[in-house]
Amino acid sequence: MASATAKGRSGGGAAAKSVLFYGFIGLFVLVSIAPLLWVFRMSITSRVDLFASPAATAVSAPIGDNYATIFADPSFRRALLNSVIIAGVTTVVCLFFGALAAYAIARLRFRFKSPVMTLILAISFFPAVAILAPLFQQFSAFGLIDTYWSVIIADVVFALPLTVWILVAFFKELPRDLEEAAQVDGATTLQAFRKVIVPLAAPGVFTCAILTFIHAWNEFLFAVTFLFSPQTQPVTVVIPNFATVYTTDYGAQAAAAVVVTVPLVILVLIFQRRIVSGLTAGAVKG
Structure with missing residues (x-):
């Protein structure tokens, strides 16, 4: 019984570490690519939307x-x-x-x-x-x-x-x-x-x-x-x-x-x- 409890605790600790690890990786990737995504958004946004105040949260119609x-x-x-x-x-x-x-x-x-x-x-x-x-x-x-x-x-x-x-x-x-x-x-x-x-x-x-x-x-x-x-x-x-x-x-x-x-x-x-x-x-x- 004690061994089963110990295994359960170790398994729960490993799962928590795995979640933290992949959560950190996901956050790191998001922070890294966010500027690139924002630049790409600017590249397909019209001049009116770029200079809108407050800034538009979505591109109404992507343009080239x-x-x-x-x-x-x-x-x-x-x-x-x-x-x-x-x-x-x-x-x-x-x-x-x-x-x-x-x-x-x-x-x-x-x-x-x-x-x-x-x-x-x-x-x-x-x-x-x-x-x-x-x-x-x-x-x-x-x-x-x-x-x-x-x-x-x-x-x-x-x-x-x-x-x-x-x-x-x-x-x-x-x-x-x-x-x-x-x-x-x-x-x-x-x-x-x-x-x-x-x-x-x-x-x-x-x-x-x-x-x-x-x-x-x-x-x-x-x-x-x-x-x-x-x-x-x-x-x-x-x-x-x-x-x-x-x-x-x-x-x-x-x-x-x-x-x-x-x-x-x-x-x-x-x-x-x-x-x-x-x-x-x-x-x-x-």
């Missing part, structure tokens, strides 16, 4: 005028292309140099390896605003202001350390026998790296690619400082332009924000398992 406005703007369409170019090139450069650097760090033995790794990671946490003025002067001297390369170089500087840090953990756990076997078959060191090591470290490479692309896609500080013309400005800089001296088109800004955010959300939802496995595997193996 705000989306038509942003896609009719050639500067916004160009900004989307600019963002794809900047984020894409940044991702490719980071993966290329990051993989080579991470492979060298993982395979070579040298003094102060741990401090070097710590320094590499610390660079990604360095305040970007502290180097805006020096970078602007350097880029001006080399004629890079208002070109893609000014932002790409700055993005690479801050995204490359994280790429190296993640990939080092993967390369360290890959046995050297694989490279030696490839070299016995006549492959060079670079061929063994490209055809054997990189495919085996695909989860880490994919994780770095997604994180780097998201970082470059969302970057604003360097873009607004170094890029001035609609031919080079990314979408993060163009969104605030849906405003004039006298009024702000909040609906168009919300629609532009949705258009910029939704592709990233879909990308993460589709590849979330690869991203999580890449991050956790690197953390455990590192």
